[in-house]
Amino acid sequence: MLNKHENQNDYFHSLDDFQKNLFETLNETYSDETFCKLMAVKVANFFASDYHFHHRHAKLSSNPIQLLIDPSNGCQLQCPGCVHTGNKSVAEKFDWPNRSLPFKQYNEFLARYGVFASAAILYNYGEPLLHKRFSDMVRTAKEYLLFTMTSSNFSLKINADELVLSGLDYLLLSIDGASQETYQQYRRQGQFQTVIDNIKSIVEAKKRLKKDKPYLVWSYLTFEHNIDEVDKAIEMAEYLGVNEIQISTPFSVSWDDPSVKVAISPKQGRVVFKPVNINSYTEDERQAISQWASQIDTAYKASWGERLMKLGDKEEPSHTTASSCRWLYHNLTLDGASRIMPCCAAPTMDKKARNLVYAHFEGHNSNIINSASAVLSRQALADPETFTASTANRGATELPYCITCNEQPSPAYGFNQAAYLHAVDSRNSIPAEIYADLEQCALYKI
Numbered sequence: 001m002l003n004k005h006e007n008q009n010d011y012f013h014s015l016d017d018f019q020k021n022l023f024e025t026l027n028e029t030y031s032d033e034t035f036c037k038l039m040a041v042k043v044a045n046f047f048a049s050d051y052h053f054h055h056r057h058a059k060l061s062s063n064p065i066q067l068l069i070d071p072s073n074g075c076q077l078q079c080p081g082c083v084h085t086g087n088k089s090v091a092e093k094f095d096w097p098n099r100s101l102p103f104k105q106y107n108e109f110l111a112r113y114g115v116f117a118s119a120a121i122l123y124n125y126g127e128p129l130l131h132k133r134f135s136d137m138v139r140t141a142k143e144y145l146l147f148t149m150t151s152s153n154f155s156l157k158i159n160a161d162e163l164v165l166s167g168l169d170y171l172l173l174s175i176d177g178a179s180q181e182t183y184q185q186y187r188r189q190g191q192f193q194t195v196i197d198n199i200k201s202i203v204e205a206k207k208r209l210k211k212d213k214p215y216l217v218w219s220y221l222t223f224e225h226n227i228d229e230v231d232k233a234i235e236m237a238e239y240l241g242v243n244e245i246q247i248s249t250p251f252s253v254s255w256d257d258p259s260v261k262v263a264i265s266p267k268q269g270r271v272v273f274k275p276v277n278i279n280s281y282t283e284d285e286r287q288a289i290s291q292w293a294s295q296i297d298t299a300y301k302a303s304w305g306e307r308l309m310k311l312g313d314k315e316e317p318s319h320t321t322a323s324s325c326r327w328l329y330h331n332l333t334l335d336g337a338s339r340i341m342p343c344c345a346a347p348t349m350d351k352k353a354r355n356l357v358y359a360h361f362e363g364h365n366s367n368i369i370n371s372a373s374a375v376l377s378r379q380a381l382a383d384p385e386t387f388t389a390s391t392a393n394r395g396a397t398e399l400p401y402c403i404t405c406n407e408q409p410s411p412a413y414g415f416n417q418a419a420y421l422h423a424v425d426s427r428n429s430i431p432a433e434i435y436a437d438l439e440q441c442a443l444y445k446i
């Protein structure tokens with residue numbers, strides 16, 4: 001088994017053996033080289049990421065295990081506190097160009113990172129369903145065996161059949177009210193009846209097409225103005241046929257609109273009406289990966305030892321006890337304007353306040369994982385002395401935001417990566433202790 005305490009060189013050479021053995025074990029069960037290589041690479045990458053996180057390295061030979069992608073930066077609503085708020089003096093503080101990610105660029109991004117990752121979270125600060133090719137985006141992500149989830153205001157025209165057939169795993173529906181009057185106080189410009197009609201059509205489409213997915217979650221954020229409608233929303237959610245409703249306490253947005261006040265509901269939590277195992281994978285989904293066989297083969301053949309050597313000959317010092325941020329090791333964010341950011345935070349116009357755009361994605365060879373800002377951020381947190389020496393000549397606006405950030409939001413989006421990979425291995429080929437080790441990875445522990 002892999003030993004996190006080994007030096008880098010030894011660890012990454014044993015990771016090569018581990019990946020090869022894993023491939024052979026899987027192939028005995030599945031006799032499907034492309035699928036087995038893809039799984040072996042994903043599992044090895046998970047351990048590689050966790051190793052770098054454990055030692056708080058500044059440069060990574062691993063690739064992100066989560067891709068956080070905004071298909072569209074734009075949104076038709078104006079919720080307070082959001083980059084799209086109708087409050088001009090707040091909105092203009094954010095650096096948020098309203099662009100849609102070109103499908104070609106999305107494909108290039110997946111071609112580069114999809115093989116290694118386990119999940120594509122297809123939303124951040126825009127309305128993802130505004131992207132005309134959203135369903136195609138999901139379909140492509142599924143071809144790389146990625147768990148796919150998104151969050152939508154659902155207050156727009158949708159094509160329910162396309163969404164269901166895309167293979168989307170998990171769909172959060174942001175509906176903070178049970179009537180137009182209440183709902184629109186947060187979801188400004190939102191049309192409650194459109195949302196309800198869309199829920200009806202997607203539930204009907206799932207039934208007709210005999211699909212369990214997407215798993216539908218009504219997300220209800222509680223404020224003083226909508227807390228009295230929580231019970232009604234729970235009733236409606238059950239009646240409409242969504243899988244569950246989540247009643248949650250939101251972040252305060254009173255800095256944007258003091259009249260919108262957060263409230264805590266005694267019903268806070270989940271009410272599950274239709275439990276379905278979303279960690280499931282069909283044989284059809286598994287077979288759809290064959291078209292990416294050559295990319296998968298290339299990623300499988302490139303040795304981890306060589307990836308490490310490309311970072312330089314010197315072993316990076318280990319700083320296992322230093323504080324750090326897991327986002328810098330497990331995630332990569334791409335927005336609709338092709339900007340690369342480390343996490344789910346939004347950049348501001350005042351670069352000194354939130355300088356978060358660490359690179360731009362310009363194709364396969366863009367230097368992103370180890371961009372200057374990403375490396376400096378990891379270094380600043382793990383090894384402040386080296387960081388101070390290496391940035392002596394940099395102005396404040398050239399320094400990445402991570403060095404002053406104290407937000408460090410939870411990295412998990414409500415699902416368990418190890419359980420997901422286990423589900424993809426539907427014939428239980430990988431030994432249970434490997435899944436147990438994945439569950440234990442500090443990098444992604446929920």
Ligand SMILES: C[S@@+](CC[C@H](N)C(=O)[O-])C[C@H]1O[C@@H](n2cnc3c(N)ncnc32)[C@H](O)[C@@H]1O
Nearest residue numbers: 081123124125126127151152153174250251253
């Ligand atoms: C910025 S939105 C983008 C996706 C989509 N437009 C939507 O609203 O679902 C991402 C998530 O943030 C959530 N959100 C909005 N305001 C929030 C708040 N004040 N506290 C916590 N989450 C919030 C939304 O409900 C949504 O699930």
Ligand code: SF4
Nearest residue numbers: 075077079082084153
């Ligand atoms: S619907 Fe989502 S993206 Fe749009 S304004 Fe509201 S929170 Fe922001």
Ligand code: SF4
Nearest residue numbers: 325327343402405408
């Ligand atoms: S330190 Fe803050 S800004 Fe940097 S990746 Fe973590 S959460 Fe994001």
